[in-house]
Amino acid sequence: YKRVTVKSLVEMKSNGEKISMLTAYDYTMAKIVDGAGVDVILVGDSASNVMAGHETTLPITLDQMIYHASSVIRAIDRALIVVDIPFGSYQSDPKEALRSAIRIMKESGGHAVKMEGGKEIKESIKRTLNAGIPVMGHLGLTPQSIYKFGTYTVRAKEEEEARKLKEDALMLEKIGCFAIVLEKVPAKLAKEVAESLTIPIIGIGAGNGVDGQVLVTHDMLGMTHEFNPRFLRRYLDLYTEMTNAFKQYVTDVKSVDFPNDSEQY
Numbered sequence: 631y632k633r634v635t636v637k638s639l640v641e642m643k644s645n646g647e648k649i650s651m652l653t654a655y656d657y658t659m660a661k662i663v664d665g666a667g668v669d670v671i672l673v674g675d676s677a678s679n680v681m682a683g684h685e686t687t688l689p690i691t692l693d694q695m696i697y698h699a700s701s702v703i704r705a706i707d708r709a710l711i712v713v714d715i716p717f718g719s720y721q722s723d724p725k726e727a728l729r730s731a732i733r734i735m736k737e738s739g740g741h742a743v744k745m746e747g748g749k750e751i752k753e754s755i756k757r758t759l760n761a762g763i764p765v766m767g768h769l770g771l772t773p774q775s776i777y778k779f780g781t782y783t784v785r786a787k788e789e790e791e792a793r794k795l796k797e798d799a800l801m802l803e804k805i806g807c808f809a810i811v812l813e814k815v816p817a818k819l820a821k822e823v824a825e826s827l828t829i830p831i832i833g834i835g836a837g838n839g840v841d842g843q844v845l846v847t848h849d850m851l852g853m854t855h856e857f858n859p860r861f862l863r864r865y866l867d868l869y870t871e872m873t874n875a876f877k878q879y880v881t882d883v884k885s886v887d888f889p890n891d892s893e894q895y
């Protein structure tokens with residue numbers, strides 16, 4: 631795919647090609663992620679944790695999400711850019727949801743939005759879709775509801791919550807979402823959902839029976855240290871690499887090793 635679209639993702643699923651997705655919140659990171667051939671870049675509200683140091687995703691604002699998304703958009707040649715609508719910018723009513731989605735599309739140039747939840751936000755999603763804005767769903771562990779859940783443990787282990795999740799996923803497909811993120815649910819349930827839908831299911835902590843995977847880039851690079859869920863595979867230990875580089879820099883500056891003769895004018 632020369633340029634990934636919401637249609638290409640559905641095609642990938644029907645061709646059995648898995649979808650790769652990672653987060654980015656800034657130009658420099660997005661440029662590297664896009665250049666490496668990652669299909670979808672999520673401007674996640676995890677920026678609230680990763681970029682701003684908040685404990686949850688709740689505090690990040692729509693203006694801040696638009697700032698991150700516009701930085702990412704300027705970097706990319708190929709990936710589809712999905713932007714999270716932050717907490718408090720779509721739950722009140724469908725008009726608010728549409729207004730927020732329109733602001734993201736107009737002011738950042740993003741290609742699609744993501745909202746957390748099932749039937750509770752059905753009308754908001756429909757209204758947004760009716761305006762021609764592609765919507766990605768997000769079910770299972772939905773971090774904007776963390777104070778309702780109380781913990782970040784696996785969701786939908788019990789029959790009743792699993793049934794609701796399946797109903798919600800079917801509903802999201804029926805009203806026209808182009809894909810759904812399933813976060814931290816049993817692999818067996820995730821596989822069942824993926825097999826029963828034609829739109830792609832992108833998993834995070836949802837096993838390998840789904841149609842694609844997403845991780846937070848800073849986590850998979852090993853830049854973050856304290857966050858150690860079972861589903862996280864670290865491809866680098868950048869925390870250590872960067873710490874060593876910074877320490878070396880301090881040593882070199884203190885000892886006047888840096889700059890040397892060839893590093894000055």
Ligand code: KIV
Binds near residue numbers: 653672674811
């Ligand atoms: O904000 C985020 O990074 C996300 C992914 C973890 C799916 O929503």
Ligand code: NA
Binds near residue numbers: 676687
């Ligand atoms: Na998110």
